[in-house]
Amino acid sequence: MNWSITEDILPWLAFTTAVVMILLVPVRPRGAFSMGAKWFFVAALACYMVGTAWSILGHFIVRPIFLNSIIDVMEDLLVPFMLFGIYSLYARQQLNDALAAGDAVTRTADMMASIVATAPAGIVVLDDVGRITFANDAARGLLDLNDDPDLVTLKAPGWTVRVGDKRPAGEPRADFADLVSDEPASDVMVVVEWPTGWRRRLSVNVEPMKSADGRVTGAIVAFIEREPWRTAAH
Amino acid sequence: MNAVDVFRFALALVLTPIVFGIARRIRIPDARIPFVVGYVAIIVGFAMAAIQPLSGSLVLRSARHLVFSLAGFALAWAAWQVRTYVLASTGERR
Numbered sequence: 001m002n003w004s005i006t007e008d009i010l011p012w013l014a015f016t017t018a019v020v021m022i023l024l025v026p027v028r029p030r031g032a033f034s035m036g037a038k039w040f041f042v043a044a045l046a047c048y049m050v051g052t053a054w055s056i057l058g059h060f061i062v063r064p065i066f067l068n069s070i071i072d073v074m075e076d077l078l079v080p081f082m083l084f085g086i087y088s089l090y091a092r093q094q095l096n097d098a099l100a101a102g103d104a105v106t107r108t109a110d111m112m113a114s115i116v117a118t119a120p121a122g123i124v125v126l127d128d129v130g131r132i133t134f135a136n137d138a139a140r141g142l143l144d145l146n147d148d149p150d151l152v153t154l155k156a157p158g159w160t161v162r163v164g165d166k167r168p169a170g171e172p173r174a175d176f177a178d179l180v181s182d183e184p185a186s187d188v189m190v191v192v193e194w195p196t197g198w199r200r201r202l203s204v205n206v207e208p209m210k211s212a213d214g215r216v217t218g219a220i221v222a223f224i225e226r227e228p229w230r231t232a233a234h
Numbered sequence: 235m236n237a238v239d240v241f242r243f244a245l246a247l248v249l250t251p252i253v254f255g256i257a258r259r260i261r262i263p264d265a266r267i268p269f270v271v272g273y274v275a276i277i278v279g280f281a282m283a284a285i286q287p288l289s290g291s292l293v294l295r296s297a298r299h300l301v302f303s304l305a306g307f308a309l310a311w312a313a314w315q316v317r318t319y320v321l322a323s324t325g326e327r328r
Contacts, residue, residue, distance in 0.1 A: 007299045014306025021313035026320055033320050045309060072238050078276065079246040083253050090256045
């Protein structure tokens with residue numbers, strides 16, 4: 001028995017310590033240090049821990065030759081396993097970044113939806129030809145809008161829209177197409193007239209929506225009512 | 235010159251740029267230095283085993299084991315830093 005501290009005990013102790021340290025790293029849900037990374041690192045360092053233990057054991061027993069070959073192959077796996085471990089850590093880190101970005105988008109979308117739902121002003125989203133595809137509660141109340149089960153647009157009660165409240169004004173239309181343009185606008189006067197003659201005069205702000213290539217795909221329109229008008233007949 | 239030792243050294247050397255390329259993107263700064271020390275020590279240890287003039291003498295054989303021991307302890311240190319990072323990021327104490 002001519003084992004030595006330097007050649008046998010110290011390397012074994014070092015790699016055993018490393019294995020224990022890796023095992024002590026906790027794995028947390030959504031943490032960068034995943035279970036995959038942990039066990040790849042454990043496997044990598046255990047290869048050498050077993051190898052050094054095998055070397056110590058050789059001083060006490062006669063080791064089967066085929067096991068020597070297996071231990072040799074195990075030691076070859078140190079660096080590849082370490083690479084797998086590092087890649088697992090990196091991949092989880094990237095995944096966590098993507099999930100965190102997704103969470104931030106969801107939180108922002110929820111906040112915006114709350115703002116739109118609780119705003120006292122009417123807010124509608126128009127498509128590229130001026131049809132209403134979304135309206136908040138205030139807009140639904142002001143414009144008598146209802147969901148149309150057959151269409152993605154909302155159903156209006158037959159009113160007409162005229163942009164501008166002075167003569168000459170725009171021609172009345174059954175949609176808000178005159179508000180869809182590539183320029184934002186603010187405090188635009190819009191008159192909405194019901195078939196019964198009832199009118200609402202609205203002050204409108206418009207923000208165009210554009211696709212990535214700059215094409216106008218619709219508009220976001222926010223409005224408040226100036227004062228209700230009645231026709232002379234009313 | 236042992237073919238297994240040469241293969242081991244060559245494999246580690248080939249994978250080194252990939253290992254470091256990925257490792258530098260991992261945001262656990264306190265674990266970087268111990269990891270680099272540990273990994274470089276492994277490569278040096280492999281080289282000492284694979285390259286004939288270095289692998290022959292008794293003194294260098296002992297030195298090789300010391301280098302491997304350094305690698306093991308450095309990687310243990312890196313693992314401890316990772317543990318500290320994980321516990322700190324979840325607001326726990328050691």
